[in-house]
Amino acid sequence: MSHCRSWEHGWSRRRMLGALATGAGGIGGIGAAGASGLGGLLQPAVAEELARNDKQILLIWLDGGMSQLESWDPKPNTPFGGPFRSIPTTLPGIHVSELMPKLARQMKRLAVVRSMKTEDANHSSGVPKIMRGHPRNRGVTYPFFGSAVAKLLGPTASGLPPYVWVKPGNGGFISKHAGFLGARYGALALGDGKPPANLVRPDSISSEADRVRQELRKQFNRQFANRRRGAFNEANSYVYDVAQTLMKHVELFDEKQVKETDRQRYGTHDLGRHTLLARRLIEAGVRFVQVTSYGWDTHGDNFNSHASRMPKVDQSLSALIEDLFDRGLDERVLVVVMAEFGRTPRINGSVGRDHWPNAWSVAMTGCGIRTGTVVGETLADGTDVKSTPYDIGHLFHTWFSAVGLDSAKAQYTNGTQPLPIAHDDMHKIDELLS
């Protein structure tokens, strides 16, 4: 594998300090650290338009590769179909696996691409390829979807960090997602949905005492910054601003604030709790939220695994869709459900399915995605794509378009090197856009 990483292709990030003032807010390593000026990508007029952009994205990532055959694209009664039946949906003529009855009733609110054909069948290289939209290789490390959106759209008016990742296990700040954009566009990861360490003010400090000391800090900083280069002070002040913004939303992390009915609707399992938190993060104004569910790599015992896993997706995703549509959030929140690939039609000796990038499915809704759409089809036995195949680059164009970015025109700038934000040989899928 090539070793090209974020900080090596660049120019000095330091050299770009001056650009900090215009930078959209990131979190974590910023200012001098983030390649803040590197992506000075948009003309002022466009930038202004984006400042009013209220689009948000929620990505549900089923790590390891959910089976398309046990979900969006079942092939019952075929050699590779497996034991599950298919059931009709609210879309006439469209069936999905019986493991997702609730989503079957929501199909009118969804769009599914059944003709995904991507390149990489390995987890370690496949995950980043899909997450980056697999652009043409220009010797730079592209950002993951969340980091790209954090850069391209910045935080919303809420001031909340633009890229939050809800995941099982540990949290922290994951800068490597940012690729060449620089550390500040990484993900604020909430391990098991828990808040960042030290988010809650200890009882030993009253809110008034905190206000007073923060005011003093700002006063000292103003004096320091007088006739000095401002970037360091801006960076140092910015992290305190973000910390305080997060604190204002501390209720997001208070499970007591969650309605019992919501908890039951989304499910008390990890995916349910995390998806519910994601909805609340979106409502609070986080630009891009990713929820990850691990353990979909079902090389063994694929069917029992999916029998226990799919109902969790069915429950939490259908609850999410209900809420977004009930609240009118579907108009400006794009939801994407995907993985790094699907699973082989062939059933292996361990009653499992292996990695299959050749023909798989991705689902999405909201933000101008044409709902009630199924794009493409696979062969009767599911072994290959029958219609026009689409790669992840096509989806990136489509999604960027849905959130108001013209991916055929907008570019990153890495030093002097212009970089398209999605694969330049691909285009958006018009069928998916209303």
Added chain:
Amino acid sequence: MQRSMVLLVIGLAGITLSRARAADESLHTAIDRLIDAKAGDTPKAPAADDAEFLRRVMLDLAGRIPTSAETTRFLDDKASNKRDVLIDSLLAGEDYPRRMQELFHAMLMERRGEHAEWTKFLRHAFANNLPWDQVARAMLAPDSGDENLRGAAYFLTARLTKEGAMAAVDVPGLTRDVGRLLAGVDLGCAQCHDHVSIDDYKQVDFQGLHMIFENMQSRRGGDFPAVTERVMQKDKEFQSVFTMDPRTTGLRIPGAGDVPIRTFPKGEEYSVAPDRKAKTPGVLKFSPLKELARGLAAKGNPLFARNIVNRLWFVMMGRGLVEPLDLFHSANPPTHPELLERLATEFVAHEFDIKWLLGQLARTGCYQRSSRLPGKGPLPDAKTYAVANQKRLSAEQFFWSTMIATGEIARLKQKPGVGLEQLVSETKSLAALQKQFLKTFSNPPREPEVDFAPTVKGALYLMHDEKVLELLKPRSGNLIERLATDADAKKTAEALFLAVVSRRPSDSDHEAVGRFLEKKDGAARAEAIGQLAWALLTSTEFCVNH
């Protein structure tokens, strides 16, 4: 013949001639002459005042801020040569080896981890001011027989550990780091093909270096890190993923070029045969690691000298003459070519003496300028050095400085003969706090600590961590307790500012503190002083080296 790094080296050799002309001029004078010449009529900041200079030079050479006593002593010193005297005493002082150990640890290991033998090696190297070429050779061709130097192998072995259950050992990453950190050339993107945007970096440069590390492995077990090498038999075969053109190379050493592989008849490869029973690796007649050490860390290798002087310049001046620090190539010229050459050649002429070079840099007017530019108008660009550049504090600098600022060291009543480090390591609560500071304020592993990168995590830590807040509550002998007992706001402000930001308060500082403390006494006063101290501690003035 492809254009490549060998040519880059030849191109640079000519400049060394200019050295003879300026031989009589001391290096620090030459630096100022060259910097000023380039800056032209760029508006220039005045010299830093004594407090600004003292704090800066102590952070750089001692790795901590001065104590109040050190600050007042220096401010009140009337001697005209006191700055030179201070620089010399810091370079000779007990903080220096610790500071250098911390600095080079972060620079060379990029937070991959710690090893007691590695720490011992670094400490030994800087306590004895070992020449840089010797330090580098110890890392590239580790000598298990030398108890003080053997820990240097950690530079190699720490990069040969798995980073996760699924990840392979990253040998290409080691190849890349040797180029980046010791020669200033990042060949990482030239592993599979010639570099796509840097003409000087060829795949053969990567492969010819890489084969040395492919031929080597970490020794298993043992109390100290060590590596072993196999017999190298033949040239490395490789091909570009673009052209698929099959090629071969022998060893290629950045800045030194090709080293043909010398082979010996079977059974005669060793001058001292390996002994499996005694577990001794033997001595190879042709050791690629020794060839690398000899070729890279050599007086005649311009990349080697340029890399380190550029890195030390960066440490002191807050910007590299070449940036990024690991991207030396002909299309990325230094901002001050003659200066870089002068630094490199004099450094080599002074037997790679790091302490000497740091002393010269600290003596320059360029280093001793204020970071503040009075008047109006835009601030000049960082690369003019017309105004001192602000610099990131390392996690270590930040920790030691916080200990001193809050009077934690004073509270523990430092005994004579017990240094700062020993005091902290022997005080359980402080040792734990140190660990937490390092965890909170260091970059993640493998991310160079070059830029200022404050984090939300760090802000929340200073805002809310109980152990941090405890530093700002009155405890017998600490800063807050000391200040809370004095009812005079002027004296309080003076002591507070000297302790935390290493300077006397300005008139407006006095006014602000006076207003804030008005009508507060007893516990309320102690709390208010704690708030002032917290605000200063989290202020940019404290958190950066300016």
